[in-house]
Amino acid sequence: MSNRSYSxxxxxxxxxxxxxxxxxxxxxxxxxxxxxxxxxxxxAADRIKLKLILRGKRLGLSLEDSKDIIEMYHPEHDNxxxxxxxxxxxxxxxxxxxxxxxxxxxxxxxxxxxxxxxEERCVEALEDMQRKAQ
Amino acid sequence: MSNRSYSxxxxxxxxxxxxxxxxxxxxxxxxxxxxxxxxxxxxAADRIKLKLILRGKRLGLSLEDSKDIIEMYHPEHDNxxxxxxxxxxxxxxxxxxxxxxxxxxxxxxxxxxxxxxxEERCVEALEDMQRKAQ
DNA sequence: TTCACACCTTACGTTAACGTCAACGTAAGT
DNA sequence: ACTTACGTTGACGTTAACGTAAGGTGTGAA
Numbered sequence: 001m002s003n004r005s006y007s008x009x010x011x012x013x014x015x016x017x018x019x020x021x022x023x024x025x026x027x028x029x030x031x032x033x034x035x036x037x038x039x040x041x042x043x044a045a046d047r048i049k050l051k052l053i054l055r056g057k058r059l060g061l062s063l064e065d066s067k068d069i070i071e072m073y074h075p076e077h078d079n080x081x082x083x084x085x086x087x088x089x090x091x092x093x094x095x096x097x098x099x100x101x102x103x104x105x106x107x108x109x110x111x112x113x114x115x116x117x118x119e120e121r122c123v124e125a126l127e128d129m130q131r132k133a134q
Numbered sequence: 135m136s137n138r139s140y141s142x143x144x145x146x147x148x149x150x151x152x153x154x155x156x157x158x159x160x161x162x163x164x165x166x167x168x169x170x171x172x173x174x175x176x177x178a179a180d181r182i183k184l185k186l187i188l189r190g191k192r193l194g195l196s197l198e199d200s201k202d203i204i205e206m207y208h209p210e211h212d213n214x215x216x217x218x219x220x221x222x223x224x225x226x227x228x229x230x231x232x233x234x235x236x237x238x239x240x241x242x243x244x245x246x247x248x249x250x251x252x253e254e255r256c257v258e259a260l261e262d263m264q265r266k267a268q
Numbered sequence: 269t270t271c272a273c274a275c276c277t278t279a280c281g282t283t284a285a286c287g288t289c290a291a292c293g294t295a296a297g298t
Numbered sequence: 299a300c301t302t303a304c305g306t307t308g309a310c311g312t313t314a315a316c317g318t319a320a321g322g323t324g325t326g327a328a
Contacts, residue, residue: 007304007305008304009304018286019304019305020287020288021286021287023307024285024286037293037294037305038293038305038306039294039304040305040306055241055245057285058194058237058238058241059238059245060194062284062285064284069245072249072252073248073252079263080260080263080264083256083259083260083263084260086256087253087257087260090249090252090253090256091253093249094249094250094253097242097245100242101239101242101246104192104238104242105235105239107189107192107193108193108231108234108235110189111189111193111203111231112231114207115206115224115227115228115231116228118207118224119225119228122221125217126214126217126218126221129213129214129217130214141274141275142274142275143274143275152316152317153274153275154316154317154318155317157276157277162315171324172275172276172277172323173274173275173276174276191315196314196315197315198314269328270327270328271326271328272325272326272327273324273326273327274324275322275323275324276322276323276324277320277321277322277323278319279318279319279320280320281317281319282315282317283314283315283316283317284313284314284315285313286311286312286313287310287313288309288310288311288312289308289309289310290308290309290310291308292305292306292307293304293306294303294304294305294306295302295303295304296302296303296304297300297302297303298299298300298301298302
Protein backbone atom coordinates (compact mmCIF):
# COMPACT_ATOMS: atom_id res chain seq x y z
CA MET A 1 0.00 0.00 0.00
CA SER A 2 1.33 3.37 -1.02
CA ASN A 3 1.54 5.56 2.05
CA ARG A 4 2.41 8.60 0.04
CA SER A 5 0.51 11.76 0.76
CA TYR A 6 -0.26 14.76 -1.39
CA SER A 7 -0.87 18.45 -0.94
CA UNK A 8 -3.85 20.04 -2.62
CA UNK A 9 -1.67 21.61 -5.29
CA UNK A 10 0.03 18.30 -5.91
CA UNK A 11 -3.29 16.80 -6.89
CA UNK A 12 -4.38 19.91 -8.73
CA UNK A 13 -1.34 19.91 -10.99
CA UNK A 14 -1.41 16.13 -11.38
CA UNK A 15 -4.97 16.16 -12.69
CA UNK A 16 -4.85 19.58 -14.27
CA UNK A 17 -7.66 21.06 -12.24
CA UNK A 18 -7.76 23.93 -9.74
CA UNK A 19 -7.54 23.71 -5.99
CA UNK A 20 -10.92 25.35 -5.86
CA UNK A 21 -12.34 22.38 -7.69
CA UNK A 22 -10.85 19.95 -5.18
CA UNK A 23 -12.20 21.90 -2.25
CA UNK A 24 -15.53 22.04 -3.98
CA UNK A 25 -15.63 18.25 -4.21
CA UNK A 26 -14.97 18.13 -0.50
CA UNK A 27 -17.78 20.60 0.13
CA UNK A 28 -20.07 18.23 -1.73
CA UNK A 29 -18.95 15.30 0.39
CA UNK A 30 -16.93 13.42 -2.21
CA UNK A 31 -13.61 13.82 -0.43
CA UNK A 32 -12.64 13.88 3.25
CA UNK A 33 -8.88 14.40 3.50
CA UNK A 34 -6.92 14.34 6.72
CA UNK A 35 -5.77 17.62 8.20
CA UNK A 36 -2.53 18.89 9.58
CA UNK A 37 -3.78 21.91 11.45
CA UNK A 38 -6.02 23.37 8.83
CA UNK A 39 -3.98 22.17 5.90
CA UNK A 40 -5.48 19.32 3.93
CA UNK A 41 -3.44 16.15 3.44
CA UNK A 42 -4.53 13.71 0.78
CA UNK A 43 -3.86 9.98 0.87
CA ALA A 44 -3.44 7.58 -2.02
CA ALA A 45 -7.09 6.59 -1.53
CA ASP A 46 -8.15 10.22 -1.88
CA ARG A 47 -6.18 10.38 -5.09
CA ILE A 48 -8.08 7.42 -6.44
CA LYS A 49 -11.40 8.95 -5.45
CA LEU A 50 -10.47 12.06 -7.35
CA LYS A 51 -9.61 9.95 -10.36
CA LEU A 52 -13.03 8.29 -10.14
CA ILE A 53 -14.73 11.66 -10.01
CA LEU A 54 -12.95 12.95 -13.07
CA ARG A 55 -13.63 9.80 -15.00
CA GLY A 56 -17.27 10.14 -14.06
CA LYS A 57 -17.24 13.66 -15.40
CA ARG A 58 -15.84 12.53 -18.73
CA LEU A 59 -18.69 10.06 -18.94
CA GLY A 60 -21.25 12.75 -18.23
CA LEU A 61 -22.04 11.69 -14.68
CA SER A 62 -23.03 14.28 -12.10
CA LEU A 63 -21.05 14.68 -8.91
CA GLU A 64 -23.95 13.07 -7.07
CA ASP A 65 -23.60 10.01 -9.28
CA SER A 66 -19.87 9.89 -8.69
CA LYS A 67 -20.49 10.17 -4.97
CA ASP A 68 -22.70 7.12 -5.21
CA ILE A 69 -20.08 5.21 -7.13
CA ILE A 70 -17.32 6.13 -4.71
CA GLU A 71 -19.36 4.71 -1.88
CA MET A 72 -19.55 1.42 -3.76
CA TYR A 73 -15.79 1.10 -3.30
CA HIS A 74 -15.85 1.90 0.40
CA PRO A 75 -18.77 0.00 1.82
CA GLU A 76 -19.56 0.41 5.49
CA HIS A 77 -20.12 -3.30 5.91
CA ASP A 78 -22.38 -2.86 8.90
CA ASN A 79 -24.84 -5.65 8.26
CA UNK A 80 -25.95 -7.92 5.49
CA UNK A 81 -29.15 -6.08 4.43
CA UNK A 82 -26.97 -3.03 3.84
CA UNK A 83 -24.57 -5.03 1.71
CA UNK A 84 -27.37 -6.57 -0.29
CA UNK A 85 -28.74 -3.14 -1.02
CA UNK A 86 -25.27 -2.11 -2.13
CA UNK A 87 -24.99 -5.09 -4.45
CA UNK A 88 -28.29 -4.14 -6.02
CA UNK A 89 -27.04 -0.60 -6.54
CA UNK A 90 -23.88 -1.89 -8.16
CA UNK A 91 -25.83 -4.12 -10.53
CA UNK A 92 -28.20 -1.32 -11.42
CA UNK A 93 -25.30 0.98 -12.07
CA UNK A 94 -23.66 -1.59 -14.30
CA UNK A 95 -26.88 -1.90 -16.25
CA UNK A 96 -26.94 1.85 -16.76
CA UNK A 97 -23.33 1.92 -17.88
CA UNK A 98 -23.79 -0.88 -20.35
CA UNK A 99 -26.78 0.83 -21.88
CA UNK A 100 -24.86 4.08 -22.06
CA UNK A 101 -21.97 2.28 -23.70
CA UNK A 102 -24.26 0.88 -26.36
CA UNK A 103 -25.88 4.22 -27.04
CA UNK A 104 -22.62 6.14 -27.21
CA UNK A 105 -21.04 3.66 -29.56
CA UNK A 106 -24.01 3.97 -31.85
CA UNK A 107 -24.06 7.75 -31.64
CA UNK A 108 -20.37 8.11 -32.29
CA UNK A 109 -20.40 5.74 -35.24
CA UNK A 110 -23.41 7.48 -36.73
CA UNK A 111 -21.77 10.83 -36.32
CA UNK A 112 -18.52 9.66 -37.83
CA UNK A 113 -20.15 8.24 -40.92
CA UNK A 114 -22.24 11.36 -41.35
CA UNK A 115 -19.16 13.51 -41.10
CA UNK A 116 -17.58 11.35 -43.79
CA UNK A 117 -20.55 11.99 -46.04
CA UNK A 118 -20.48 15.70 -45.33
CA GLU A 119 -16.82 15.83 -46.24
CA GLU A 120 -17.49 13.95 -49.44
CA ARG A 121 -20.19 16.41 -50.44
CA CYS A 122 -17.82 19.26 -49.75
CA VAL A 123 -15.05 17.76 -51.82
CA GLU A 124 -17.43 17.23 -54.71
CA ALA A 125 -18.69 20.79 -54.49
CA LEU A 126 -15.12 21.97 -54.52
CA GLU A 127 -14.28 19.95 -57.62
CA ASP A 128 -17.36 21.29 -59.37
CA MET A 129 -16.28 24.85 -58.74
CA GLN A 130 -12.76 24.23 -59.95
CA ARG A 131 -14.00 22.63 -63.13
CA LYS A 132 -16.25 25.57 -63.88
CA ALA A 133 -13.53 28.05 -63.09
CA GLN A 134 -11.38 26.72 -65.91
CA MET B 135 -37.94 14.06 -49.95
CA SER B 136 -40.42 13.97 -47.14
CA ASN B 137 -42.50 17.16 -47.28
CA ARG B 138 -44.15 16.45 -43.99
CA SER B 139 -44.26 19.25 -41.49
CA TYR B 140 -44.51 19.22 -37.73
CA SER B 141 -45.88 21.40 -34.99
CA UNK B 142 -43.74 22.20 -32.02
CA UNK B 143 -45.63 19.74 -29.83
CA UNK B 144 -45.27 17.05 -32.48
CA UNK B 145 -41.51 17.29 -32.18
CA UNK B 146 -41.62 17.70 -28.42
CA UNK B 147 -43.56 14.48 -27.92
CA UNK B 148 -41.56 12.64 -30.58
CA UNK B 149 -38.28 13.37 -28.85
CA UNK B 150 -39.62 13.51 -25.32
CA UNK B 151 -38.53 17.07 -24.62
CA UNK B 152 -40.51 20.23 -23.83
CA UNK B 153 -41.56 22.92 -26.26
CA UNK B 154 -39.56 25.34 -24.17
CA UNK B 155 -36.45 23.38 -25.02
CA UNK B 156 -37.16 23.56 -28.73
CA UNK B 157 -37.77 27.31 -28.59
CA UNK B 158 -34.60 27.65 -26.60
CA UNK B 159 -32.62 25.94 -29.35
CA UNK B 160 -34.09 28.43 -31.79
CA UNK B 161 -33.10 31.30 -29.51
CA UNK B 162 -29.54 30.00 -29.64
CA UNK B 163 -29.62 29.86 -33.42
CA UNK B 164 -29.72 26.10 -33.90
CA UNK B 165 -33.15 26.02 -35.49
CA UNK B 166 -34.97 28.41 -37.85
CA UNK B 167 -38.40 27.00 -38.58
CA UNK B 168 -40.87 28.53 -41.00
CA UNK B 169 -43.79 30.47 -39.61
CA UNK B 170 -47.47 30.54 -40.28
CA UNK B 171 -48.37 33.81 -38.65
CA UNK B 172 -46.56 33.44 -35.40
CA UNK B 173 -46.91 29.69 -35.24
CA UNK B 174 -43.76 27.71 -35.95
CA UNK B 175 -43.81 25.05 -38.64
CA UNK B 176 -41.01 22.51 -38.68
CA UNK B 177 -39.79 20.71 -41.79
CA ALA B 178 -38.20 17.28 -42.06
CA ALA B 179 -34.82 19.02 -42.15
CA ASP B 180 -35.61 20.77 -38.87
CA ARG B 181 -36.47 17.41 -37.41
CA ILE B 182 -33.10 16.07 -38.40
CA LYS B 183 -31.32 19.06 -36.92
CA LEU B 184 -33.11 18.44 -33.66
CA LYS B 185 -32.01 14.83 -33.78
CA LEU B 186 -28.42 15.95 -34.28
CA ILE B 187 -28.65 18.28 -31.30
CA LEU B 188 -29.97 15.58 -29.00
CA ARG B 189 -27.37 13.11 -30.13
CA GLY B 190 -24.72 15.73 -29.46
CA LYS B 191 -26.10 16.14 -25.96
CA ARG B 192 -25.84 12.44 -25.29
CA LEU B 193 -22.20 12.63 -26.32
CA GLY B 194 -21.56 15.54 -23.97
CA LEU B 195 -21.33 18.22 -26.62
CA SER B 196 -22.45 21.75 -25.87
CA LEU B 197 -25.14 23.44 -27.93
CA GLU B 198 -22.41 25.57 -29.48
CA ASP B 199 -20.65 22.44 -30.67
CA SER B 200 -23.86 21.04 -32.07
CA LYS B 201 -24.46 24.33 -33.85
CA ASP B 202 -21.07 23.94 -35.49
CA ILE B 203 -21.84 20.41 -36.54
CA ILE B 204 -25.23 21.33 -37.96
CA GLU B 205 -23.60 23.93 -40.14
CA MET B 206 -21.37 21.23 -41.58
CA TYR B 207 -24.43 19.63 -43.07
CA HIS B 208 -25.78 22.83 -44.59
CA PRO B 209 -22.78 24.54 -46.13
CA GLU B 210 -23.28 27.90 -47.77
CA HIS B 211 -21.12 26.93 -50.71
CA ASP B 212 -20.21 30.50 -51.56
CA ASN B 213 -16.64 30.02 -52.67
CA UNK B 214 -13.93 27.44 -52.51
CA UNK B 215 -11.86 28.93 -49.65
CA UNK B 216 -15.00 28.73 -47.53
CA UNK B 217 -15.51 25.11 -48.45
CA UNK B 218 -11.91 24.25 -47.75
CA UNK B 219 -12.22 25.80 -44.32
CA UNK B 220 -15.33 23.73 -43.77
CA UNK B 221 -13.53 20.56 -44.78
CA UNK B 222 -10.81 21.34 -42.27
CA UNK B 223 -13.42 21.84 -39.58
CA UNK B 224 -15.02 18.55 -40.44
CA UNK B 225 -11.70 16.72 -40.23
CA UNK B 226 -10.83 18.40 -36.95
CA UNK B 227 -14.20 17.50 -35.55
CA UNK B 228 -13.76 13.91 -36.62
CA UNK B 229 -10.42 13.84 -34.88
CA UNK B 230 -12.03 15.10 -31.69
CA UNK B 231 -14.81 12.56 -31.88
CA UNK B 232 -12.44 9.68 -32.46
CA UNK B 233 -10.34 10.68 -29.49
CA UNK B 234 -13.46 11.01 -27.39
CA UNK B 235 -14.58 7.60 -28.53
CA UNK B 236 -11.30 6.06 -27.45
CA UNK B 237 -11.37 7.75 -24.08
CA UNK B 238 -14.98 6.93 -23.33
CA UNK B 239 -14.58 3.32 -24.29
CA UNK B 240 -11.63 3.05 -21.98
CA UNK B 241 -13.45 4.83 -19.16
CA UNK B 242 -16.56 2.72 -19.52
CA UNK B 243 -14.64 -0.54 -19.60
CA UNK B 244 -12.54 0.47 -16.61
CA UNK B 245 -15.65 1.35 -14.69
CA UNK B 246 -17.37 -1.88 -15.60
CA UNK B 247 -14.49 -4.03 -14.45
CA UNK B 248 -14.16 -2.07 -11.23
CA UNK B 249 -17.85 -2.50 -10.54
CA UNK B 250 -17.37 -6.22 -11.07
CA UNK B 251 -14.62 -6.26 -8.48
CA UNK B 252 -16.68 -4.19 -6.06
CA GLU B 253 -19.55 -6.63 -6.39
CA GLU B 254 -17.24 -9.55 -5.80
CA ARG B 255 -15.92 -8.00 -2.61
CA CYS B 256 -19.46 -7.39 -1.44
CA VAL B 257 -20.52 -10.95 -2.11
CA GLU B 258 -17.53 -12.25 -0.20
CA ALA B 259 -18.24 -9.99 2.73
CA LEU B 260 -21.81 -11.24 2.72
CA GLU B 261 -20.72 -14.88 2.75
CA ASP B 262 -18.33 -14.19 5.61
CA MET B 263 -21.11 -12.72 7.67
CA GLN B 264 -23.45 -15.59 7.01
CA ARG B 265 -20.80 -18.13 7.94
CA LYS B 266 -20.12 -16.40 11.23
CA ALA B 267 -23.81 -16.03 11.97
CA GLN B 268 -24.26 -19.82 12.06
C1' DT C 269 -70.61 32.99 -28.03
C1' DT C 270 -68.11 30.90 -25.08
C1' DC C 271 -65.07 27.42 -24.08
C1' DA C 272 -61.05 24.74 -24.62
C1' DC C 273 -56.82 24.15 -26.69
C1' DA C 274 -52.59 24.93 -28.81
C1' DC C 275 -49.68 28.36 -29.79
C1' DC C 276 -47.10 32.68 -28.79
C1' DT C 277 -43.78 36.26 -26.16
C1' DT C 278 -41.57 38.22 -22.16
C1' DA C 279 -39.21 37.69 -18.30
C1' DC C 280 -37.64 36.16 -13.98
C1' DG C 281 -36.06 31.71 -11.47
C1' DT C 282 -33.11 27.54 -10.92
C1' DT C 283 -29.31 24.13 -10.72
C1' DA C 284 -24.66 22.32 -11.22
C1' DA C 285 -20.05 23.17 -11.17
C1' DC C 286 -17.09 25.76 -10.49
C1' DG C 287 -14.48 31.03 -10.91
C1' DT C 288 -12.99 34.92 -8.56
C1' DC C 289 -11.95 37.98 -5.25
C1' DA C 290 -10.84 39.40 -0.31
C1' DA C 291 -8.69 38.81 3.84
C1' DC C 292 -6.01 36.11 6.59
C1' DG C 293 -2.31 32.44 8.61
C1' DT C 294 2.27 30.24 8.39
C1' DA C 295 6.76 28.74 7.14
C1' DA C 296 11.04 29.30 4.50
C1' DG C 297 14.53 31.96 2.44
C1' DT C 298 17.36 36.64 2.15
C1' DA D 299 11.97 42.36 9.05
C1' DC D 300 10.38 41.55 4.54
C1' DT D 301 9.04 39.04 0.65
C1' DT D 302 7.47 34.86 -1.56
C1' DA D 303 4.96 30.77 -1.68
C1' DC D 304 1.41 28.01 -0.30
C1' DG D 305 -2.38 27.20 2.52
C1' DT D 306 -7.07 28.56 4.64
C1' DT D 307 -12.24 30.30 4.91
C1' DG D 308 -16.04 32.95 3.42
C1' DA D 309 -18.91 34.81 0.05
C1' DC D 310 -20.51 36.66 -4.14
C1' DG D 311 -20.31 35.96 -9.46
C1' DT D 312 -20.87 33.22 -13.74
C1' DT D 313 -22.40 30.08 -17.47
C1' DA D 314 -25.22 26.65 -19.74
C1' DA D 315 -29.49 24.78 -20.32
C1' DC D 316 -33.42 24.97 -19.49
C1' DG D 317 -38.06 25.60 -15.91
C1' DT D 318 -41.86 28.26 -14.73
C1' DA D 319 -45.27 31.44 -14.56
C1' DA D 320 -48.15 35.36 -16.52
C1' DG D 321 -50.63 37.18 -19.95
C1' DG D 322 -52.05 37.47 -25.02
C1' DT D 323 -53.60 35.34 -29.81
C1' DG D 324 -56.15 32.30 -33.01
C1' DT D 325 -59.24 28.58 -34.15
C1' DG D 326 -62.41 24.95 -34.13
C1' DA D 327 -66.23 22.55 -31.51
C1' DA D 328 -70.47 22.73 -28.48
